[in-house]
Amino acid sequence: MNKKYIFIFCSLIVAVIILILQNIQANRLPLINNLKEYSFIQTERQPGRNPNKYTIIATGDVILARSVNSRVVRLNNFNYPFEKTVNILKSADAVFVNLESPLIPNCQTTDEGMKFCGDLRNARGLIYGGVSVASIANNHMGNYGLDGINSTTNLLKKNKISVTGHGQPAILTIRDKKFGFLGYNSIGAKEPGIAWAEISQIQSDIYNLKKQVNFVIVAFHWGFEYTSVPSSKQKELAHAAVDAGADLIIGNHPHWVQSVEQYRGKHITYSHGNFIFDQMWSNETREGVIGKYTFNSEGLINIQFIPVVIDDYSQPRPATAAESEKILSRMKQSSRQIDPQANP
Structure with a gap:
């Protein structure tokens, strides 16, 4: 073979390699082109799952206390929310929630106050909703001290719901892949039994967990309430977690939906808003998104935000088309305040 043909042959090989690499990179990145594409409302459980894809759902804040708790107790229907x-929820392989109320014996039924608790029977609703993992790393889980935390974690584990946010990861096996979950709180004061969002500890935890699982998902309870743009502290924590090897960052606490961001090829949802809570006093606090995150063997490949609106102080429903457009437009605008070129 003369030099001319060798050169042509090598050039073709290089071109093929470049195309393959481009395709791999495209498949690795979330398909975030237009937020309108996320106004997806699913009304039926999908008949089957692709064995080569793995879907994780994350919701907004779940607070089974105050008016939520009083309604389900009065109705004697803990599935109601x-x-x-x-x-x-059941269209996914796993469902993650931020559980922001201890579940304890003899919880007093009330529609008022800022000391939260829920009836033990609320575990029935979590099971019915297909919840797989709950983070207890938030500023209300400690409202009844270590007894309340232990009551909640024991109840969840008894009902086969994995727990994180107490200094230990939750690890789920979905077919041939392992997903590790870590939860941290950065609101209020440090409390025994609740994992605090300290960067050095977070990075150490991620590093150690990466040795055991295929993908690491980190959940933060953070930010300022009733704001649509993340604080500098939120961004610092999210970026530090990605730098340490996290594959997906999910956030809650502001009670409003917030921005999304791409950082070093990884996705950050700063707040999913509310999911189950009694804050009926404004449109923003009644709204949230269910984040549906799809992975393949390489990483996160697709994201869907499913808007929801809370009715009756306790029960989210799929948003209408008009409501969805409004919720997703707000996420889009706040995302552009982080990156003017962002089109999440």
């Missing part, structure tokens, strides 16, 4: 979204 989940009834209009259960098909969406």
